[in-house]
Amino acid sequence: EAGVAQSPRYKIIEKRQSVAFWCNPISGHATLYWYQQILGQGPKLLIQFQNNGVVDDSQLPKDRFSAERLKGVDSTLKIQPAKLEDSAVYLCASSLASHRSSTDTQYFGPGTRLTVL
Amino acid sequence: AQKVTQAQTEISVVEKEDVTLDCVYETRDTTYYLFWYKQPPSGELVFLIRRNSFDEQNEISGRYSWNFQKSTSSFNFTITASQVVDSAVYFCALSEKEMWGAQKLVFGQGTRLTINP
Numbered sequence: 001e002a003g004v005a006q007s008p009r010y011k012i013i014e015k016r017q018s019v020a021f022w023c024n025p026i027s028g029h030a031t032l033y034w035y036q037q038i039l040g041q042g043p044k045l046l047i048q049f050q051n052n053g054v055v056d057d058s059q060l061p062k063d064r065f066s067a068e069r070l071k072g073v074d075s076t077l078k079i080q081p082a083k084l085e086d087s088a089v090y091l092c093a094s095s096l097a098s099h100r101s102s103t104d105t106q107y108f109g110p111g112t113r114l115t116v117l
Numbered sequence: 118a119q120k121v122t123q124a125q126t127e128i129s130v131v132e133k134e135d136v137t138l139d140c141v142y143e144t145r146d147t148t149y150y151l152f153w154y155k156q157p158p159s160g161e162l163v164f165l166i167r168r169n170s171f172d173e174q175n176e177i178s179g180r181y182s183w184n185f186q187k188s189t190s191s192f193n194f195t196i197t198a199s200q201v202v203d204s205a206v207y208f209c210a211l212s213e214k215e216m217w218g219a220q221k222l223v224f225g226q227g228t229r230l231t232i233n234p
Binding site: 033040041042043044045048056089091093095104105106107108109110111113 | 121152154159160161162163164167208210220221222223224225226227
């Protein structure tokens with residue numbers, strides 16, 4: 001079974017530029033998550049989708065970050081304009097998350113390492 | 118609010134030694150889930166174990182074992198006879214169950230484990 005796919009793996013931009021990351025979850029997984037992992041820290045949830053709807057975006061800096069999952073499958077996370085403090089690894093995860101499931105596990109992609117100069 | 122503390126920032130041991138990674142959590146819920154993930158240098162978070170709050174049985178999987186103690190709010194991870202391939206950053210995470218099955222993970226800061234030959 002294919003895992004969570006992310007692209008690009010690395011991106012270097014200058015501050016105030018825009019950037020977009022793409023994620024394709026494991027087939028059949030209803031829930032998709034975007035995390036930000038700053039160097040030396042644990043991942044922090046940015047946004048959570050259930051199918052194509054947003055469940056939780058309370059920690060997403062909405063003035064510059066946006067995300068969409070239009071067809072309930074793959075997703076795009078965008079930053080516009082980027083700041084120096086956005087330098088981090090952006091991780092995508094997916095899970096089965098059925099209402100009939102009493103337990104759930106998130107599976108992560110390899111991440112996109114963003115450097116803002 | 119949920120919180121996970123991994124007090125050990127870095128641990129370095131010689132191959133074949135046993136090593137324990139500590140994890141202490143805080144939550145007000147009676148139903149919650151605890152996880153351990155491994156992050157090798159490649160960057161991808163690899164799922165190791167999930168434990169729910171009603172199951173205090175310790176678990177062993179090969180050289181890995183986990184000790185869950187609700188009385189001390191701890192979920193420690195032990196690697197027996199460590200190997201160089203175990204070198205990675207290890208994250209402990211906590212989640213409270215959402216009504217529809219998906220889980221919002223809160224991660225600790227991580228412990229960087231280095232196994233020296």
